[in-house]
Amino acid sequence: MTLNERTFAISDGPGAVVPDPRILLYPRLRKSPYFWASRQHGVAMYSVYNHTYHPRHYGDPVAEYWALVHGVTLWDVGVERQIEITGPDAFEFTNMLVPRDLTKCEVGQCKYVFLTGADGGILNDPVLLRLGENHFWLSLADSDILLWARGVAHHSGMDVTIEEADVGPVQVQGPLSGQVMAAIFGPEVYNIGYYRLREYQLDGMEVIVSRTGYTAELGFEIYLKNASRDGVRLWDTVWAAGEPFGMKVIGPCHMRRIEAGILAHGCDITYQTNPFEVGMGYDWMVDLNQEADFIGKAALSRIKEQGVRRRLAGVEIGGPPLGTFNDGSMIEAFPVWRGRERVGEVTSACFSPRLEHNIGYAMVPVGLSDIGTELEVETPTGVVPAVVVPKPFVDPTKHIPKQPFTPGRGHLPSEN
Structure with a gap:
């Protein structure tokens, strides 16, 4: 059936549903810094995430799952836009946005955080990277936090600058990820701790490497500065290093994240759910005893007292x-x-x-x-x-992603 025949059939009444409709590629939606590079690997399905085309899979999501669990995989996650917060009051402002106590977040450390509204609802669940005393990135899930944060800043009276940085991450995930990263950055990359980061210069490209990922497997994220200029070059560099290890390009592996208890904003958590409802109202995630009066503190205190x-x-x-x-x-x-x-x-x-x-x-x-x-x-x-x-459902203590890398070999599937 041609496309014109399909269009006619749809207009012909019930029972003419196209089971796998296409997604339109056109200028209005944004492209990741890696859009043209990741397309070369045969993207089979896109979705739209943060107003940006996101490769979801490359033809066989189950094969992608096993490649992640047993080998090493490369992901285009340039859709994770980086909200950069700087200025003299950047720490105080950022600490007001999240229920976690950022006095416990060192420079060079990452934290998984919620951004909560006045009613305690979860607006976003980014990974926060602390690059300096008053320098933060929020690596966003899918919601319009840039506009929200600018609105909060406008009414806060604080001296902060909030921008969307020209930064694009890729993920290198799986038990062989350490070997690939060592081939790119040297063996010292093994020393990056879980949810820690380190800055590198790579052939004239400025990158930040963090020990994070959306998999609960061993893995890293590479955050590229000047991503609109250098995105394809970084992708090609990582791919060349990964090919000898059997690297596969995959989309976000939802089977693995569901196994691991990793939540998806827009599905499992939204602005209509609060941290206590999703089982993440722990003192380390929602610190009601901290001095900072973060947005949603009063509501979350009341919810904790009354129960959900x-x-x-x-x-x-x-x-x-x-x-x-x-x-x-x-x-x-x-x-x-x-x-x-x-x-x-x-x-x-x-x-x-x-x-x-x-x-x-x-x-x-x-x-x-x-x-x-x-x-x-x-x-x-x-x-x-x-x-x-x-x-x-799998590895409840997160032993897999927290374990130290062993230089020179991968971790056998039986060790997972």
């Missing part, structure tokens, strides 16, 4: 395999039922290749979030049984 009515639970889901989440198999959240009553929704779900069953997160009433609670989930193939289980 719902909670994001881990669930095992029966029925046929649900797909990879990254393949368009989960267009909407799945309704959760208890008897004849709809009680919540599954926000992310997939078939886990290593666990060999369906897993996901379900936002349900607190009384139905206890381990062992039986539920029903309405999937595309019908209503199937489900049960609440502990999350994360």
